[in-house]
Ligand SMILES: NC(=O)C1=CN([C@@H]2O[C@H](COP(=O)(O)OP(=O)(O)OC[C@H]3O[C@@H](n4cnc5c(N)ncnc54)[C@H](OP(=O)(O)O)[C@@H]3O)[C@@H](O)[C@H]2O)C=CC1
């Protein structure tokens with residue numbers, strides 16, 4: 001059997017074994033296509049074994065989270081941590097609190113995180129976790145009690161040399177603060193067991209902004225390859241959370257025009273462009289846990305049940321959630337011939353959307369490269385915690401810019417297809433080669 005056939009057989013095994021995990025299979029297939037082609041073209045058959053290791057999680061942890069609501073009633077939720085792969089360093093990746101959080105989602109995110117973290121060049125393995133908890137329907141005290149109960153269980157499984165979680169959807173600086181405090185209470189130790197902490201107690205400057213800022217830095221490198229820049233570019237952003245808002249902030253600083261933000265209920269359209277003052281109000285509203293539709297006095301029109309993909313724009317920044325651009329949305333976007341889709345969220349484009357973008361020559365910046373700035377600054381937070389230092393914001397931002405530049409370089413190096421750069425292939429192969437090289441020294445690849 002050729003290595004290519006063995007690899008395909010392995011993908012089939014994954015599809016059978018994890019048949020109830022469509023998002024995980026989607027992510028594995030997406031990387032697997034590029035890896036299989038690379039193995040065949042480079043005639044390095046031994047590498048297929050690395051892919052089999054990298055597609056099985058090291059560990060899946062599930063626990064019950066019991067917490068008390070404001071009526072004094074006990075509630076139970078499911079908490080998870082998928083420790084996907086620690087070849088390059090301690091497990092690292094965010095925690096997500098949404099009512100729909102399930103293992104499938106965390107498996108795909110842990111798998112992607114392993115590849116993403118490898119691209120940063122920092123010593124971090126990949127993981128993802130969370131709970132099927134809905135902070136939107138809870139009071140602040142209930143959220144705090146949930147975070148404490150969640151950490152009481154998670155604390156058994158994490159540590160500065162073991163696994164260092166951070167935030168993701170539904171988990172921001174405030175929730176990280178509640179969980180960090182609980183860990184201290186349990187262990188009586190001030191340890192860097194979470195990143196995304198507030199800078200007053202060990203968090204890194206710029207971590208909150210890092211994912212969004214990093215997306216924009218990456219998009220600037222993509223545009224530079226086309227001899228263009230961000231000035232006056234019309235941009236559609238989805239989402240109105242951490243990634244979306246700091247993407248918007250940096251885009252405004254660069255002279256771009258942002259015409260949309262959105263949430264799970266609709267889109268806010270800014271015909272004349274989002275202003276700094278609109279953005280400040282939205283960031284403030286978010287801190288008060290307000291919905292986008294409830295934030296008054298901004299110059300945008302909120303349109304219920306609509307997505308941002310109907311508007312003509314130069315750049316598309318999906319920054320909300322996975323598979324938020326399906327084939328139909330992609331067809332709608334293509335009508336306006338955008339220059340690029342820059343994936344701020346993890347895996348925001350469905351397979352059919354990606355196929356359509358490729359057929360129509362729309363560049364796609366893949367999430368594992370584009371949004372790696374967040375986890376990269378988390379990596380810098382770990383370094384600061386280890387050395388008991390706090391770096392200035394300008395220093396962290398410079399490091400972030402360097403890291404995004406070198407991620408773009410890796411995509412370019414491994415993604416060249418004639419005159420064009422296939423960023424997805426570039427990111428997948430660069431990450432795979434780094435991981436497989438490290439794995440080759442562990443003895444696990446011996447055949
Ligand atoms: N935070 C980080 O540092 C990083 C985040 N990411 C990824 O970026 C994406 C956004 O995360 P983040 O900004 O942190 O999360 P937040 O919780 O801060 O914001 C999420 C935003 O997305 C919207 N949203 C969530 N689900 C849906 C949906 N099904 N349809 C439409 N909109 C939706 C939310 O709207 P609503 O309020 O209505 O639910 C909200 O506006 C995720 O894919 C995450 O994994 C990637 C790298 C790092």
Ligand SMILES: O=C(O)CCC(=O)C(=O)O
Nearest residue numbers: 093094166168374375378
């Ligand atoms: O900062 C981190 O550790 C997590 C970031 C994250 O969850 C992601 O990159 O998707």
